[in-house]
Amino acid sequence: MNIITTKDGTRIFYKDWGPKDAQPIVFHHGWPLSADDWDNQMMFFLAEGYRVIAHDRRGHGRSDQTDGGNEMDTYAADVTELVTTLDLRNAVHIGHSTGGxxxxxxxxxxxxxxxxxxxxxxxxxxxxxxxxxxPGGTPLEVFDGYRAALAANRAQLYLDIPSGPFYGFNRPGAKVSEGLIRNWWRQGMMGSVKAGYECIKAFSETDFTEDLKTIDVPVLVIHSEDDQIVPYADSAPLTVKLLKNGTLKTYKDLPHGLCQTHPEIVNPEILAFIRA
Structure with a gap:
């Protein structure tokens, strides 16, 4: 397996496919998943001639189940070490949900x-x-509920989330994919219950306002108004306002996990942005 070892001794698993002299695209997965969540996009952009890279965040997937470091500063530092080890330059970084x-x-x-x-x-x-x-954010009690459910029976929680709000399978007329549900569960259960628990605080309470103001490269912000996990009004429009060079692409009724349910819509949108 491809592994880097960080300064604190954590082994981070990653995939690195395609020509090493091609422009790299680095994919960052959501909670509590792994690099496997990007299977469709990895294959799509590999076929378009890019070098595609995805890692399992510490505590997730095949990376070490660490006791500490389950917060955004360490997650970003791990990415820095991966990028430095692979000497990635002029890269496009794509993040979904927590990965964003x-x-x-x-x-x-x-x-x-x-x-x-x-x-x-x-x-x-x-x-x-x-x-x-x-003031428009999600109440802390919602995240406390996730933590309680995860600690009590994460196997059931990791079925309930993809069966319902994550992929929009709880919407009338939704075309349910049993494979997506099972794959979400598989990825989540590969990781550490402790990392999954602590990552909830990382994704819900970290304030990225000053980070967004600092970024000067072009950023495409994709979000659906029907996202039941990360509410649209309190995220994408506010993010774009803070960015120096941000572009907002809004979808009306796609789910939070739109990369998996509608790759035929999302992939070409990303490709056009990269090539522009």
Whole structure:
């Protein structure tokens, strides 16, 4: 397996496919998944001639189940070590949900020449949790509920989420994919229950406002108005306002997991942005 070992001794698993001299695209997965969540996009962009890379965040997938470091600063530092080890330059970083927060924190701190563009898909920035400075956010009690359910019976929680709101399978007339549900469960159960628990705080309470203001590369923000996991009104429109060079692409009725349910819509949109 492809593994890097970070400064604190954590082994991070990654995939690295395609010509090493091609422009790299780095994919950042959501909670509590793994690099496998990007199967469709990895194959699509590989066929378009790109070098495609995806890693399992610490505590997730095939990476080490660490006791600590399950927060955004360490996630971004791990990405920095991966990028440095592979010497990736002029890369496009694509993040979904929690991975969008990871991309935001990494790109804001990346060295010049490392990043060409970024794509945030149904991503958590600027900040999810409701507080005085974010009155439209999701109440903390919602995330407390996720934590309680995860600690009590994560195997059931990891069935309930993809069976319902994540892929929009709870919507009338939805075409349910049993394969997507089972694959979500498989990925989630590969990871650490502790990392999954602590990552909820990371994705819900981290404030990316200052990171977004710092980013000067072009950023495509993709979000659906029917996202039941990361509410649209408190995320994408606010993110674009904070970016120096942001473009918003809104879909009306796609689910949070739109990369898996509707890749035929999302993939060409990303490709056009990269090529523009």
């Amino acid at each position: 927060g990871e991309v935001t924190r990494y790109v804001a701190r990346a060295r010049p020449g490392r990043v060409a563009k970024a794509v945030l898909i149904d991503a958590v920035p600027p900040v999810m949790v409701k507080k005085d400075s974010n």
